Amino acid sequence: MGGAVIFVMTLASLVCSIIDKIILKPANLEYLNTIVFILVIAALVQFVEMFLKKNVKSLYNALGVYLPLITTNCAVLGIAIKNAQTGYNILLSTLNGTFTAVGFAIAIIIMAGIREKIEFNDYPESFKGQASVLIAAGLMAIAFFGFSGLI
Numbered sequence: 001m002g003g004a005v006i007f008v009m010t011l012a013s014l015v016c017s018i019i020d021k022i023i024l025k026p027a028n029l030e031y032l033n034t035i036v037f038i039l040v041i042a043a044l045v046q047f048v049e050m051f052l053k054k055n056v057k058s059l060y061n062a063l064g065v066y067l068p069l070i071t072t073n074c075a076v077l078g079i080a081i082k083n084a085q086t087g088y089n090i091l092l093s094t095l096n097g098t099f100t101a102v103g104f105a106i107a108i109i110i111m112a113g114i115r116e117k118i119e120f121n122d123y124p125e126s127f128k129g130q131a132s133v134l135i136a137a138g139l140m141a142i143a144f145f146g147f148s149g150l151i
Contacts, residue, residue, distance in 0.1 A: 001066055002105030006098065008048055009076050012041045013097025016080040017090045030084070037080045045071045075104055110140060 016037045024030055049067050052060040060067070070076065079100050083093035114136045127135070 001063060002108055004048060004052075004063065004067060005070060005073065005076070005104055005108075006101040008041070008044050008070050009079060009101035009104070010094060010098045011044050012037070012076055012080055013083055014090065014094045015040050015044070017083055017088070017093035020084045021090060033081060033084050034077075037077055037084075041076050041080070042071045075100065107140065107144070111136065114140075 019036060019040065020030075020033065024032060024036065045068065048070075049060070052063070052067070079097050083096055088096060111133075115133065118132050118136065123132070
C-alpha cells in the first residue's frame with residue numbers, strides 16, 4: 001500500500017504541477033486547480049489499478065478495496081494543492097510529493113507494526129479495538145511532532 005501511495009503521489013505531483021504551470025496559470029484558470037487535480041489523481045489510481053490487475057494479480061488481490069481508496073486520500077490531493085499554492089517548480093513539486101509519500105508510507109508501516117504488536121499483548125478490554133488504534137495514532141503524532149523544525 002505504501003508503494004502504491006508513493007507511486008501515485010509522485011506521479012500526481014508531477015502531472016498536476018505540469019498542468020498547473022503549462023495550462024492553468026497561463027490561462028488564468030487557477031480556480032480550477034482542485035477539480036483538475038481530483039480528476040488527475042483519479043485517473044492515475046485507475047491506471048495503477050489496471051496495471052496491477054493485469055501484471056501483478058497477487059498484489060492486486062492483496063490490496064483489494066484499499067487501492068481505489070487512494071483516490072480519496074486527502075494527502076494526495078493536499079500535496080498537489082500545496083505545491084501549486086507555494087509556487088514550487090516542477091522538480092520541487094515532484095520531490096515534495098515523493099518524500100511526503102515516503103513519510104506517509106513510513107507512518108502506515110509503523111502503525112501496522114504497532115497494531116500487530118498490540119494484538120498479541122494482554123491489556124484491558126476497554127482498550128481493545130479502535131481505542132488502542134487511536135491511542136497509538138496519538139502517540140505517533142506526538143512523536144512525529146518532535147521532528148518538526150529539524151530541517
